[in-house]
Amino acid sequence: MSEWKSVATANDLDRALATHIANRLEQDITVHGCASLAVSGGSTPKEMFRLLSCARLDWSKVWVTLVDERWVDPSSDDSNERLVRENLLRENASSAHFVSLKSEHPDARQAVTEISENLAAVPAPFSMLVLGMGGDGHTASWFPGASNLDALLDRDNPDRVAASDPPEAPHQRMTLTLAAVMDSRDIAVHITGEKKKTVLTNATARGYPIAAVVDQQKTPVTIWWAP
Numbered sequence: 001m002s003e004w005k006s007v008a009t010a011n012d013l014d015r016a017l018a019t020h021i022a023n024r025l026e027q028d029i030t031v032h033g034c035a036s037l038a039v040s041g042g043s044t045p046k047e048m049f050r051l052l053s054c055a056r057l058d059w060s061k062v063w064v065t066l067v068d069e070r071w072v073d074p075s076s077d078d079s080n081e082r083l084v085r086e087n088l089l090r091e092n093a094s095s096a097h098f099v100s101l102k103s104e105h106p107d108a109r110q111a112v113t114e115i116s117e118n119l120a121a122v123p124a125p126f127s128m129l130v131l132g133m134g135g136d137g138h139t140a141s142w143f144p145g146a147s148n149l150d151a152l153l154d155r156d157n158p159d160r161v162a163a164s165d166p167p168e169a170p171h172q173r174m175t176l177t178l179a180a181v182m183d184s185r186d187i188a189v190h191i192t193g194e195k196k197k198t199v200l201t202n203a204t205a206r207g208y209p210i211a212a213v214v215d216q217q218k219t220p221v222t223i224w225w226a227p
């Protein structure tokens, strides 16, 4: 079962999680000579990214990638890569290595092999992986009703990335699979608000995709939450 870390305000949560991630990265740099961080997009992590970007560590030894990406141009307002480049890969973190989940292919399904090969440059397991969660209990781009959801959540799936077509959310996606997400030393679920707390609390009973992460025992998961 996952541990909850509840913090008084969203600002305090951003600061506490940014500090935790920085400590994890620094620990792996010390022990392994390098570190890796996989982050989710959406609106929640923006301020946490900005705080983390100022962490005083050797970012030249850190590889950053995405947990999932909307299949849009990196210049689009909807691009997670743009969110990361503008808010995380700045200040001290500007010297980090970034591995994109987007290619020039018109269809994400044509890009899976290339993206998977690109990800081989990211040190495994991830030092730290950060997930968000939608109000429907999705995380990464594992959306309820997606045609390939079973494969995305198959812990024995040998693929690290897959294309996914959300039934309702905009844009085709490229996403890490559950098997890839679990190949981490530390997973943080970063959520705010009472509604998401209720959704996550009910995730197992409702069979929401995020339950595949919070119910497993292999990789430590902490739920970082503020009202």
Ligand code: 6PG
Binding pocket: 040, 041, 042, 043, 044, 045, 067, 068, 069, 070, 080, 131, 132, 133, 134, 138, 139, 140, 141
């Ligand atoms: C994405 C994210 C997705 C996100 C949740 C929560 O590409 O949208 O990776 O999984 O974490 O949808 O998004 P908010 O933080 O905007 O609520």
